Amino acid sequence: MKSYDENLKILKSITPKWELSERVALTNALNRVLADNIIAQVPYPAYPTSAMDGYAIKFDNQNSKIKVINITPAGDDSNISINDGQCVKTLTGALVCDGADTIVPIENVKFDGEHIEIIKKATKGFAIRDVGESYKAQELLLKSRTKLGYCELALLSELGYSYVNVLVAPRVALLSTGSEVLDIGQTKENKSQIYSSNSISISSLLKLMGCEPIIMPIIKDDKKSIQNAVQNAINQADFLITTGGVSVGDFDFMRDIARESQIIIDGASIKPGRHIKVAKINNKFIFALPGFAYSAIVTCVLFFREFINHSFELNLTHQSKAILKEDYIKKSPFEEFSAATLSNDNGVLKISTESKKSGSSAIIGNLAGGAVLLRCPSNKTKLNAGEVVEYIKI
Amino acid sequence: MKSYDENLKILKSITPKWELSERVALTNALNRVLADNIIAQVPYPAYPTSAMDGYAIKFDNQNSKIKVINITPAGDDSNISINDGQCVKTLTGALVCDGADTIVPIENVKFDGEHIEIIKKATKGFAIRDVGESYKAQELLLKSRTKLGYCELALLSELGYSYVNVLVAPRVALLSTGSEVLDIGQTKENKSQIYSSNSISISSLLKLMGCEPIIMPIIKDDKKSIQNAVQNAINQADFLITTGGVSVGDFDFMRDIARESQIIIDGASIKPGRHIKVAKINNKFIFALPGFAYSAIVTCVLFFREFINHSFELNLTHQSKAILKEDYIKKSPFEEFSAATLSNDNGVLKISTESKKSGSSAIIGNLAGGAVLLRCPSNKTKLNAGEVVEYIKI
Structure with a gap:
């Protein structure tokens, strides 16, 4: 049996790139995967902007009284300019008037109703956000295939995006097999029965991975049920995951429904998960994971998550x-x-x-x-x- | 101004416990916070179960040929028992028959159609999952206030839960203020305007924290608009977060709409976020965060996230x-x-x-x-x- 690393190398070598993208509102884009590079069109800030509440002055004027000739609240775009001996009260986020090169914070001046006197001098350029401080025009801000967290979404909003192109979530059919497996909410009828946990755990894991799980009905261990379920899954899903059920793992019976099939991984010298199998059936990848909840999660993480990350071209390692x-x-x-x-x-x-x-x-x-x-x-x-x-x- | 730690201590000392719970399907419970302790009612497995495909034997019989008297697939609960010289083929997850104490894996025997001959001996008890191996009856499995990841959901499914009690997500109203702030999708009309990023970033962060964000319309910097928005938010939300807008930060105008108000945090000697304010108005907590996207995120993380975690009684540290x-x-x-x-x-x-x-x-x-x-x-x-x-x- 091949090692985990050997199997993973083989799997990655034939993993198809996932290219489908769709347009979603930023409010729905959390944890989605960006489909394009995000490049700044204009610098930000586009004009010198105040980082504090203060007075916009000429740096050289700090020794004398300075006349306050205007006030610029944030959102104001009046074209004010100052000469020597003049300043403009400038609130946080507001544009800095022409002629000013420094902001003196409000708490560092005395204001007599008309003039300010500077009691604690500022360094040149203090509290002015220069053009392009956050980013320059043409700067690459987010690479395609970045997972969007709340900080990346903040950046996209700042850039003015209201919609963004993200990868479509692949539909992954989840087939839990096993005659002993009860569906959630079913009543136990005999002492050999256990509740399915794989449909919940693996579907939740799939969501975190950026996939859309399709939980199929629990399948009993007989050939006809499994064939029908697999056929149904192949018709609607992009990828298939089965848990439990040696017969599914064997894939023997698959030949009846598959025009073409190819075994990619046939067991691995690992614990848990020795019996993992991955195959391609009618051009759909099917991952046959063990049935025990622990083993199913571990093999999903070791194989399917790596497969999806590689397919999405995500630049992250677990x-x-x-x-x-x-x-x-x-x-x-x-x-x-x-x-x-x-x-x-x-x-x-x-x-x-x-x-x-x-x-x-x-x-x-x-x-x-x-x-x-x-x-x-x-x-x-x-x-x-x-x-x-x-x-x-x- | 108080330090971050001093402020946090004060904030935590008056943080109300969040007790509201609701019942959700396990399929919708990912990342929710458990409202009850989860205690096992019965041991699991409840009966000795096979961990592998193999033959259930008496350990002492391994030197002689053993007759295969039956097969137990998973899900079968026939009451089979064996005597010396007998065994039962027992598949993974199946109950182990009475009288057997060891499972010999399928690959370690020769089967002639009627008897097995053991070519690689098993240790006593091999591949048998004893009663209670996963957990005993009355064992505390998940503590109330655990955040439910996919592994916790697997455990809940295994226990037979189809619904689970979780904390209700508090509704948090998000008020972005600032005359320079454009709503997502609006067109720039003057060069001083910038796009709101706080509504998207903070609302996404709130979702990750287990809250339900309510994004309010952007508020211009005038007293009447802010009063109306705050009144509206107080009526519908459990907590309020404002970003930007010194006038909101000042809370002065709040006295007109608030029957009672109490300042809890009035600035902190930190950067960014020096002007953070937290108050209680008409018994609702309001967090006034700075307007810059970076500062808003940092202060939300430093103050509101800690407040919510403490309120939820989450046992986690950031x-x-x-x-x-x-x-x-x-x-x-x-x-x-x-x-x-x-x-x-x-x-x-x-x-x-x-x-x-x-x-x-x-x-x-x-x-x-x-x-x-x-x-x-x-x-x-x-x-x-x-x-x-x-x-x-x-």
């Missing part, structure tokens, strides 16, 4: 490094991805698996409360306390 | 520590919160302000691209390279 707090003993011959917690010790990231329950790959509680995945390579039997280790953000 | 990459020279006598970038250097978090533009507090681009806020205390003039410093996540 891999990072930390210092291991105590020895980690590997339990399997495979590369392990184990739930762990991070802490910040005076700027040093420490990682620990100590608070996690040990047992099978089905303990979903281990991922709650802000966990990360500690990575232990297949060629090691142990990671040592104090060692720099890799982890994956989830 | 303060953390990193190692400063190069000297930081403070420009003001105040405590400074400066845009910075973080990097991970083999597990050590490094913080730097080097890639940021210098200038006024209006450069919103400095916050884009995953910035954090480097904190430099008022009693220091400089932070030294290599020093452990505090930063605020944004």
